[in-house]
Amino acid sequence: MNILDELGKVSILEVVEDLGLETERNRMVCPFHEEDTPSLVLYPHTNSFYCFGCAKTGNAISLFAEVRKLSIKEAIYQMAVTYIPGFNQTGKKGVKHSSQPIELYKSQVRKVANEKPLKPEYSEIYEAFRDFCLQQKSNSLSESALEYLQKRGFTEKTIRDFKLFCIKDYSEVSWYLKQRFSVLDLQECGLYNERNNLIFYAHPLIIPYYRNGRMVYLQGRVIGKPQENTNRYSFLNNLPLTLFNADALDKVKTGETVYITEGAFDCMRLCQEGKTAVSLGTANIFKREWAKLFQRVNVVFYLDNDAAGHRAADELEKIFTHFNISCTRKQLPANYKDVNDYYTDRLGSNEQLNLF
Ligand SMILES: [Zn+2]
Known part of the structure; x- marks a missing residue:
């Protein structure tokens, strides 16, 4: 039995619930940084989390360790005792662990989460993409995007009303989405191509399309004039176009x-x-x-x-x-x-x- 494989099957939602932490729509107050409003988001389909406040990411084990103030090794041991049926603690004398953590749990042995993860809506992926880009730090790329919009005559209000945003670090957001969503979902929603690359490599200025308040489509644009062999715009891969500003x-x-x-x-x-x-x-x-x-x-x-x-x-x-x-x-x-x-x-x- 591989302990890590077994623990990987335990739902992060279940672990959080067992830790007695409050969540609302898979969002909770981050234990890794001080905050009042919850910015840590739990992702049941990848059994991971990401904090939009401090950018900390991880899985159920690292979250468990942080909340209980344990080393990763201790966290694995305690979780194994709790979640893996028949886990034998006698063979693990070498592992040091702190005082009686287990009594807080509802039961000693929990069922493993074996339900199929839910398929994310496309909007959820687009919005995760937007949220991540928005919390990336400003850099020369985003500054030139703004300069360009200004030159085209747009006011701050317009840019804000239409919720334009910029990919500031392509590899960072590309990596993040792959952590969070399956390759298949990323390709199906049109954000990734067949070679599994985020399609907006040359098109960092993003124009989102909304319907009933949800992001339903997006389009990337080059900043300024396109290079040779590059289109001015990039539209979602294999996805039908929709009306812009239909709301x-x-x-x-x-x-x-x-x-x-x-x-x-x-x-x-x-x-x-x-x-x-x-x-x-x-x-x-x-x-x-x-x-x-x-x-x-x-x-x-x-x-x-x-x-x-x-x-x-x-x-x-x-x-x-x-x-x-x-x-x-x-x-x-x-x-x-x-x-x-x-x-x-x-x-x-x-x-x-x-x-x-
Ligand atoms: Zn945080």
């Missing part, structure tokens, strides 16, 4: 104007100027089922000023007319490529940002 459609009043743009930045910019807008992500995708979201409003297509944009507007007008949705088209002046360029040129860029 705005729930708040809009009947008969109001809603702009439909190609890029997320154009949409953000129109919102910054007080308008209601959503974006398609790209000109050549529109799902017919999206049309019903626009039934109460006046749609204005405000697409890019290029062949693809004009073609897309033609196509969209046909679809919307078919569904009896009132729609018109707004054309950018000849010398402007997209909505955001137009506004930035007309209104200038904004104050120094100091955000992430």
